[in-house]
Amino acid sequence: MKGVKEGLIIGISIGVVIGVVLAGLALFCVRYRRRRSQIGNSSSRRAATIPIRTNGADSCTILSDSTTGQDSPRRSEVSNSLSLWIDGPKRRNISSVSGILKYPYKDLQKATHNFTTLIGQGAFGPVYKAQMSTGETVAVKVLANDSRQGEKEFHTEVLLLGRLHHRNLVNLVGYCSEKGQRMLVYVYMSNGSLASHLYGEKNRTVSWDLRVVIALDVARGLEYLHDGAVPPVVHRDIKSSNILLDQSMRARVADFGLSREEVVDQHGSNVRGTFGYLDPEYISTRAFTKKSDVYSFGVLLFELIAGRNPQQGLMEYVELGAMNAEGKGGWEEIVDSRLEGKFNAKELNEIASLGYKCINSVSRKRPSMRDIVQVVSRIVKLRHSRKHHNQSISSAEDVAFDVDGQSDSQIPITDLHREDSVDSIPDTPQV
Numbered sequence: 001m002k003g004v005k006e007g008l009i010i011g012i013s014i015g016v017v018i019g020v021v022l023a024g025l026a027l028f029c030v031r032y033r034r035r036r037s038q039i040g041n042s043s044s045r046r047a048a049t050i051p052i053r054t055n056g057a058d059s060c061t062i063l064s065d066s067t068t069g070q071d072s073p074r075r076s077e078v079s080n081s082l083s084l085w086i087d088g089p090k091r092r093n094i095s096s097v098s099g100i101l102k103y104p105y106k107d108l109q110k111a112t113h114n115f116t117t118l119i120g121q122g123a124f125g126p127v128y129k130a131q132m133s134t135g136e137t138v139a140v141k142v143l144a145n146d147s148r149q150g151e152k153e154f155h156t157e158v159l160l161l162g163r164l165h166h167r168n169l170v171n172l173v174g175y176c177s178e179k180g181q182r183m184l185v186y187v188y189m190s191n192g193s194l195a196s197h198l199y200g201e202k203n204r205t206v207s208w209d210l211r212v213v214i215a216l217d218v219a220r221g222l223e224y225l226h227d228g229a230v231p232p233v234v235h236r237d238i239k240s241s242n243i244l245l246d247q248s249m250r251a252r253v254a255d256f257g258l259s260r261e262e263v264v265d266q267h268g269s270n271v272r273g274t275f276g277y278l279d280p281e282y283i284s285t286r287a288f289t290k291k292s293d294v295y296s297f298g299v300l301l302f303e304l305i306a307g308r309n310p311q312q313g314l315m316e317y318v319e320l321g322a323m324n325a326e327g328k329g330g331w332e333e334i335v336d337s338r339l340e341g342k343f344n345a346k347e348l349n350e351i352a353s354l355g356y357k358c359i360n361s362v363s364r365k366r367p368s369m370r371d372i373v374q375v376v377s378r379i380v381k382l383r384h385s386r387k388h389h390n391q392s393i394s395s396a397e398d399v400a401f402d403v404d405g406q407s408d409s410q411i412p413i414t415d416l417h418r419e420d421s422v423d424s425i426p427d428t429p430q431v
Contacts, residue, residue, distance in 0.1 A: 100158065100162045100172065100173075100174060100175060101173060101174035101175075101185070102174065102175060102176065102177070103174045103175070103176045103183070103185055104176070104178065105176055105178035105179050105181060105183075107132070107133070108130060108140055108176055108183060108185070110133075111130035111131055111132050111133070111138075111140070112128040112129070112130045112140055115128055115142070116128075117129045117130070119139070119192070120192070120193070122141075122241070122255065124141055124143060124144070124153065124154075124184075124255070124257055125141060125142045125143050125144030126141075126142050126144065127139055127140065127141045127142075128140045128142070129188065130185075130188075137188040137190075138173060138174075138185050138186060138187065138188050139185070139186045139187070139188045139189065140176075140183055140184070140185055140186075141183065141184045141185075141186065142181065142182070142183050143181070143182035143183065151182065153257030153258065154182045154184070154257070156256065156257055156258075156259060156260075157172065157184055157255075157256045157257055157259075158172070158175055158184070160233060160256050160259055160261075161256055164224075164225070164229055164233065164256075166220075166221060166224040166228070167220075167250075167252075168217050168218065168220045168221030168224065168250075168251065168252050168253060169221050169224070169225075169252055169253050169254075170186050170187060170189065170244055170252045170253065170254040171186065171187045172184060172185070172186055173185050173186065173187060186254075189244035189245060189246050189252065189254075190245075190246060190247045191244075191245035191246060191247060191249055192244065192245065193240065193241045193242070193243060193244055193245070194214060194240040194241070194243040194244075194245060194251065195239075195240035195241040195243075195309070197245070198240060198303065198304075198307055198309075199307075199309070205336075205338040205339065207339075207342070208339055208342060208343035208344065208347070208348075209383070210249060211304040211305075212304075212347060212351065212376065212379060212380060212383075213250075213251075213380065214243070214245075214249075214251040214304065215300070215301055215304055215351065215376055216373070216376045216377060216380055217250055217251035217252070218238070218243055218251050218253060218297065218300065219297065219369060219372045219373045219376055220373055221251075221252065221253040222235065222238070222253065222293055222297060222369045223369040223370055223372075223373050225253075225259075225293075226290045226293070226368070226369050226370075227368075227369070227370055231261045231262060232261070232262045232290060233256075233259055233260070233261055233262065234259065234260055234261075234262050234288055234289065234290060234292060234293055235253065235256065235258075235259050235293050235296075236258040236259055236260065236272060236273055236288055236292065236293070237255055237257070237258045237259075237272075237273050237274060237277070237296075238253070238277060238293055238296035238297055238299075238300060239274050239277050239296065239299075239300065239309075240300060240303050240309065242254050242255040243300070258272050258273065260288070262288075262289060262290060271283055271286065273296075275310065275311075276299065276309065276310020276311060276314070276315065277295075277296040277299050277300075277310060278292075278295075278296070279291070279292040279295040279296070279363065280295075280361055281295075281361070281362070281363045282295075289363065290368070290369070291363035291364070291366050292363070293369070294358050294363075294366045294367065294368070294369060294372070295358060295359055295363070295366065297358055297369070297372065298354075298355045298356070298357070298358025298359035298366075299314070299315070299355075299358075299359060301351060301352070301354065301355035301358065302314055302315075302317075302318050302334075302352070302355050302359075304351075305331070305334060305335060305336065305348065305351065305352055305355070306318070306334045306335065306336055307336025307337070307338055307339075308336075315359075317334055318334065318355075318356070318359070320333075320334070321333055321334040321352070322356060330349070331348055331349050331352035331353075332345060332348065334352075335348060344383070347379055347383065350375070350379055351376070351379070354367070354372065354375050354376070358372070
């Protein structure tokens with residue numbers, strides 16, 4: 001009898017242990033499936049909604065002012081989850097992009113007068129000006145058959161610019177993939193590239209004040225890519241020909257064919273970019289980071305200062321200037337002669353010193369784009385303060401001159417204290 005009881009107890013114990021183990025496995029499976037589902041949903045939301053910094057590094061919203069504008073001609077083709085198909089031998093789906101329009105080939109052919117309105121030529125292919133039937137003017141970039149960038153870069157631009165929106169980035173409004181052609185449709189930038197203004201004979205010399213404002217615009221665009229986009233994006237091809245100017249001469253960063261998400265694909269097998277703007281550390285390690293863009297931006301700063309590009313010996317010029325300036329002051333020797341001495345020496349030395357930090361051969365010693373934005377913003381604000389102060393002094397002197405020729409009763413006391421608001425100073429100087 002005793003043996004039967006012991007057997008019964010052992011059997012019950014084994015059954016309980018097995019039951020506990022099975023319950024534990026069931027609970028683990030449920031939690032695992034739930035966790036996988038949460039991760040998938042989180043990734044989808046992050047891809048669809050990218051934080052947009054509306055004013056540098058200080059604030060975040062979901063939309064920016066650059067997303068609003070004229071109605072696009074094919075609004076009916078927009079959906080919250082547009083399935084982007086690229087025609088080809090395998091006709092494969094490459095992504096689902098929100099808000100990107102698919103333009104019919106015949107519409108773009110008509111808008112460009114059968115592709116005769118050429119306005120530029122780049123590594124991607126020719127760029128045409130297009131007047132749409134709605135009255136909207138856009139720029140159409142066509143992938144050349146022998147393009148060095150190829151379809152991978154075409155896909156990259158569509159995927160990245162479909163979710164990146166900032167006032168200092170050139171906005172992609174649509175694409176076309178028909179009849180074996182690949183085209184990207186952008187907001188039209190009426191004043192062309194920065195390079196055309198620095199080196200073109202037809203354009204007037206860009207003033208020093210405007211060069212500093214352009215540098216700030218570019219810095220803000222890069223700061224958004226580095227600190228506002230999730231995950232961060234490295235442009236990898238910052239140069240004067242990839243900086244476009246709108247009708248108000250405000251600058252926007254263009255050409256994202258070589259851009260990559262830093263945390264997703266940091267290493268590349270081949271070095272890509274433009275000679276003279278490439279980070280030496282990137283060339284040696286084949287690893288690109290945000291600081292690679294900082295280096296290219298430093299080269300761009302000296303391009304704005306000296307009015308020459310790396311192919312014209314810019315960096316040798318900079319090193320010569322650095323020896324004379326000892327990295328701090330005295331950069332006047334390398335200033336663009338076309339400015340004819342019309343520049344602020346203090347601003348020049350501050351911008352040059354900042355540029356020299358950006359091109360440091362050791363990437364960790366370079367400033368971040370956020371730091372750069374703060375420095376250039378301070379320079380621009382101090383300039384506006386000086387102008388406002390000088391205008392106030394000039395107004396006071398004019399009043400004093402009038403007092404000498406009139407009696408006190410003829411001068412309203414309010415005129416002696418009237419001053420313009422700082423907000424009335426134009427944000428963009430004239431060329």
